[in-house]
Amino acid sequence: MTTHTSSPNPDAGRNASPYLYGEEAAAVADVLQSGQYGHTEVTERFEQKVAEFLGVRDAVALTSGTAALHTALLAAGIGPGQEVIVPSMTFCATVQAVLAVGATPRFADIDPATLCVTDRLVMDSLTDKTAAVMPVPFGGRAVNLNPIRKELADRDIAIVEDAAHAFGSRNGTRRVGATGDLTCFSFGPIKNLTCGQGGIIVPRTRTEADTIRRIQMLGVVQSQAERGQTTNYQVDSFGLRYQMSGINAAIGLAQLDHFEKTETTRRALWRAYRRALVSLDDVRLVDVDVDRTVPHLCQDLIPNRDEVHARLRARGIGVGVHYPPNHLQPAFAQWRRNLPATEQAGHEVLTLPFHQHLTEADIDQVVTAFGQALTEARTTPHDGQPQQ
Template sequence: MTTTARPDAGRNASPCLYGEEAAAVARVLEGGQYGHTEVTEEFEGRIAEFLGVRDAVAVMSGTAGLHTALLAAEVGPGHEVVVPSMTFCATVQAILAVGATPRFVDIDPATLCVTDQLVMDAVTDRTRAVMPVLFGGRAIDFSRIHKELAARDITIVEDAAHAFGSRNGVRRVGATGDLTCFSYGPIKNLTCGQGGIVIPRGHVEAATIRRIRMLGVVQSQAERAMTTSYGVEGFGLRYQMSGINAAIGLAQLDHFGKAETTRRSLWRAYRRALAGLDGVTLVDVDPDRSVPHLCQVRIPYRDEVFAQLKACGIGVGVHYPPNHLQPAFAEWTCDLPATEQVGREILTLPFHQHLTEADIGQVVTALDQALKTVGAASCARS
């Protein structure tokens, strides 16, 4: 293959800016307050309004959100957290950060998400939380098992890093779970440059998360400026979101409707282009309800096809190597046949808002050629 990809097809993911972010950051810098400020609080309020929830607590990253959410749910040493192995390692690291044990669970290979039955089969007397991953932006409906989990004092902590803007029924993700954590990293559906949000169930959890993210200090910055002391009332970390990052998020939020429309349109364009390709299975993200974050296929000869596409400048990736097979998590390795099969086959195609349908056509043509070339070589060897 000698094709050279167009620049946008050569990137697996890319931030999308709307031209107002730099001016928003400049206003914060000119104000002289760069840390957690009223801009951060404005961002929290706007996110809560957008999602239709009572409260939202901004933190410095999606991983920080998962960590603080688990702490707020009182998950700690001696507890297990049911979690899919098919996720970014940050999900598992947050569980280890609170001293709990990951109990890896398999996935539905059609969606790369857990199901309620897989979760309930994995629950034990030590389970204190379930951490479903809303893979690629697809929402998960746990309403059928929510009461049973709650009766056993098990909290659902949604890792919705991929799913900002997606819907669970008629409501946005974040409005239907126990605790929901979003990521606003550089390539997410909405970016703050870096950042995250936790959606708590109520005032107690919100207060706990706010205290943790501010090193255990309960007074606001304005309150601390008016006294000679302050109170540290518990464990905490420096996890607050800066006004600089919040300003980027506010500018992004004003244009999120465009992001929703564009990402759904691009994903459907991939679906049309991929239809009929032999050996290619498109992972379903339910674009009618989701704001897609990834476009992924399952293919044979994944490693060889990956190498060929990279060689001709196509920005493919792999999301993700299964965590239960990672050296750092070997202590909790288990048999997850669907996850392991998907882990050998999954390929992430370029997907971001700078793509055009022409780019998508080039990517799919290159994929088809690579599959045929690698398949023919494999047949010749055998």
């Protein structure tokens, strides 16, 4: 590994960053010039193209990944008095979606090698109030849902997958989302595929797809075109304004045209990190099963994480923490459980800069600084005096 003495490349100073292929602006301009900015045929084309990419019958585009989670839980009939099993090691949006439908989060622990839930950990969290399980393919790595399905086969419990990190990843030979469960994706600014902001739900049935579309249309029965032909319209259920605009969908369509390159690039960057990190002691790279994953994050578990984080930030390296455990957050403290693997990971996990603007030279520079920070943290106690 080459040692760099110059200041970090600005790309290494960002933990994550959107990546555009150059056609998104023109696609948005076309929508703006059309005068139709809301949910339009552009949105419907995006839905169709995502469904084709995933190998599924239908997909419904929404305003965000959080909106997708909220709507999916509503469509699955989850509500007050019920519990939803969620890993504590996830973005808080997963938990907030559970609260939004009036249900209660039941936090589950994780496999420390993958930061994902397993069937055993799901079953350890099961109660007589469990109505849904929300697995999270952390960092993009697919969760093996088959054992979870098998364990839940004789129970009326929905699987609602929060696949915000995992667009393009595979579960076996199929893409995440094509496994027959209710699946939600996020297309926020720094996701593997971005719409600027947006999300999508893969429904399980045509009836469920209709329910999701009704919810995202504020419970209105008629389509926008049908409403234009009448002096009245009918609202027959609860709903929310969650339709993706044609502007956002146009960005997603342009991104999807280049997704093969996205897959290749993100895997190559993750492998470059893996090669470079082998030389560092006390570093365990979180396993994303890179051959089947389009990685969203590159994470390590290390001792002295907070001190290493501060030292790298002082060097201009854009490290982060994904995520502080949710069961330790003040907003969710009433549902706190003993989750030893999650709490250990919460103290040790460090997210390295990971986005498509990086080069392998940038990664080499990040890892060199990482090694120096680890050495300094190991030899300098908190009182500032060198260890004997």
